[in-house]
Amino acid sequence: MKRACPxxxxxxxxxxxxxxxxxxxxxxxxTAPRLTAMIDDKPDTxxxxxxxxxxxxxxxxxxxxxRYEMVYFNLDSSVLLPAGKQVLRRKVHxxxxxPDASVVVEGHCDARGTSAYNLKLGAQRAEAxxxxxxxxxxxxxxxxxxxxxxxxPDVAGWGASIWFYNRRAEFLPR
Numbered sequence: 001m002k003r004a005c006p007x008x009x010x011x012x013x014x015x016x017x018x019x020x021x022x023x024x025x026x027x028x029x030x031t032a033p034r035l036t037a038m039i040d041d042k043p044d045t046x047x048x049x050x051x052x053x054x055x056x057x058x059x060x061x062x063x064x065x066x067r068y069e070m071v072y073f074n075l076d077s078s079v080l081l082p083a084g085k086q087v088l089r090r091k092v093h094x095x096x097x098x099p100d101a102s103v104v105v106e107g108h109c110d111a112r113g114t115s116a117y118n119l120k121l122g123a124q125r126a127e128a129x130x131x132x133x134x135x136x137x138x139x140x141x142x143x144x145x146x147x148x149x150x151x152x153p154d155v156a157g158w159g160a161s162i163w164f165y166n167r168r169a170e171f172l173p174r
Contacts, residue, residue, distance in 0.1 A: 063173055066094045070154075071129055071169040075110075078124035080132060084169075088129060091171060092136040102142040104172040105129045109150045110163035122147030129169040 069091075071084035080088070095101060107122030107129075126145035134140050155165040 062094060066091060066173055067171060070171075071125075072164060073125055073167045073169075075163075075167065076121070078107075078121060078128045080128055084129075085132065088132045089136070092133060092138060094173075095133070095138050095142065098173075102144070102174045103133075104144045104146060104174065105133075106170040106172065107145065107147045107149075108152060108154070108166060108168045108170065110166040111150050111153065111158070112163065113150070115149055115151075118149035119147050122149045125167075125169050129171075 069087050071087050072081065073079070073084070074081065091103075095103065105126040107124065107126030109118035109122050109125075113121070123145065126147060130140075130143045130145050133143055150166070153166045154168060155162050
């Protein structure tokens, strides 16, 4: 009985190793779709069949990416970082492709500071994102801002690496 367990474990590991190995020859010539094509909403028609883009699931995927791709900020700042501007440019593209859509921009802060300070800073962060979207041609009436301060952290815990993810602007498409 004691010998059967290590043998079964070894066979299980061998099977898992086969699952994790490189794809076989049947898929060697296939190219995977580029993730950036889905995020940027710019199809790479050579890599992805056209039928994929007419599928309602594609629209759902882009809406999902729009919703969960956030803009992050430095400590005590509402200044947009270069990475945040890139995220916002993708959001501009999505909003232009969906002219009936509107968006709520939520401003968030980390756990440090008073509630009043963080509500003000959250509003400034949301407004910075809104201003950028308007400067890129999105109609002001399509963008609503709200500050949640430190009331809804994205990542629970304490420390600089945690706080970074809580200093953000979130986007809720409507």
